[in-house]
Amino acid sequence: MGDQVSRVIMAEVDRLDLPAPRRVAVLDDHDGSLLLAAAERWPDAELALCCDDLADERDGRAQAEQAGLRIEVDRDLDQAARGAQLCLARLPKSLDALDDLAATVARHAAAEVVLLASGRVKHLTRSMNTTLERHFGEVRGSLGLGKARALVAAAPRPDGPEPEPRRAAVAGLEVVAYGGVFAGAALDPGTRLLLAQADRFPTAATAIDLGCGTGLIACTLARDLPDATVIGIDSSLAAVRSAQATAAANGLAERIDVRRSDGLTEVGDHAVDLIVCNPPFHRGTAKDSSTALTMITDAARVLRPGGELWLVYNTHLPYRSTLRAMIGRTELITQDQGYLVTRSRRPD
Incomplete structure (x- = not known):
């Protein structure tokens, strides 16, 4: 059993x-x-x-x-x-x-x-x-x-202390974190490196923060791309609750559609211009890259011709060959001691 x-x-x-x-x-x-x-x-x-x-x-x-x-x-x-x-x-x-x-x-x-x-x-x-x-x-x-x-x-003790979400000012935004959402109300090193490249993200009609966590990337996209439809997707209830609260705290609730979903499975083919993602490489306490690899495969399906996938991940993870094979031309944008950011572009 x-x-x-x-x-x-x-x-x-x-x-x-x-x-x-x-x-x-x-x-x-x-x-x-x-x-x-x-x-x-x-x-x-x-x-x-x-x-x-x-x-x-x-x-x-x-x-x-x-x-x-x-x-x-x-x-x-x-x-x-x-x-x-x-x-x-x-x-x-x-x-x-x-x-x-x-x-x-x-x-x-x-x-x-x-x-x-x-x-x-x-x-x-x-x-x-x-x-x-x-x-x-x-x-x-x-x-x-x-x-x-x-x-x-x-x-x-039903009258015991009620847990409060953690709040913090991060990258010019207020972040709200419930429960065990990834990184809490802090800015994790991978997302920090990714957001440092935000001024290089392309203009997009539809942009997705895939694995949105607290919604920090989604809020950045909504702030910097005022004409874009922005979607935040995560499989975690705590993440969805956190992303919705973060969007509301920054006056962006009407701009961001936060969904609980299994990756991109509910997104149509060739429907998205830009996907930005800090993918998980754990499930619970166990290392597991299968979710990230599935995200890459699904991104190839949902990106429009010329659409881009911006990914941050640990330097030791061998994703670049998969990105090239599934998405298309992939270039290293930046790298530090622990993480790297790549941009992969679907052929026109």
């Missing part, structure tokens, strides 16, 4: 000997294993699934359909947690994301709720316990199972 991270949660359920819950919320299940384990253990319970990442949500939905399960899929964490007696979660790597999760469960779940959140031991820190203690009266660690452990939280 699943990996060690999901198995340690179910092992702890056995130790706790909890009464059968009427509603179980499964949060950020990466592969559907927590969802399937909950369905097997409590076949009469309502099951609600909420995942920050769209790929995880789709995986969970597919697992449920294959198993013939009826589940509720929510895109609001508070709705998923509402009335739940038990919440099962994978620990997010960000303390801010954990703070949001814990506060939401404490405010919206049942008074008797137990939150079981697990992760790899190497990723667990004492700060996670401290974060949970802001919202629960009882917090402890489980016994380990292989390389995984769970944190167990009970006695919720």
Whole structure:
């Protein structure tokens, strides 16, 4: 049943000997294993699934359909947690994301709720316990199972502190960051290098900030290209919420269309003049370049003839050959010790 991270949660359920819950919320299940384990253990319970990442949500939905399960899929964490007696979660790597999760469960779940959140031991820190203690009266660690452990939280404090988004002035814009959105309210080194080239971005009728995070690039595009239609795309709920808030904070909410989507899959062929992207090379805590490579492949489809893809990525990643093969002529624009920026242009 699943990996060690999901198995340690179910092992702890056995130790706790909890009464059968009427509603179980499964949060950020990466592969559907927590969802399937909950369905097997409590076949009469309502099951609600909420995942920050769209790929995880789709995986969970597919697992449920294959198993013939009826589940509720929510895109609001508070709705998923509402009335739940038990919440099962994978620990997010960000303390801010954990703070949001814990506060939401404490405010919206049942008074008797137990939150079981697990992760790899190497990723667990004492700060996670401290974060949970802001919202629960009882917090402890489980016994380990292989390389995984769970944190167990009970006695919720619904009147505890409400997490506030982080705000900062960055590159002449106000950035608003919720939960575990990439880089928070800071300017990461790759985006800094990319935005330093913003005055070289071409004029565009339609421009996309792909993997938009807090929306800093999208807001830069909307500010510098006043006649462009600007779209921000990310698969993360926290990122979409952050980008929408960043756009609003800078008076650009009407200029930027922020979408939760799986990359460019919902964008039509030959529909875009400019794509600017700082692609991920992790999924969760694991290194994974497949998302970035998919982004490059999809960019080739959606760019108009003469359209450009501006990409920033770590210097050690071998993307240039793929860019040349999929997009067209690719040139190095700038480089520092850790990152490089390339421009790839579709043939006219």
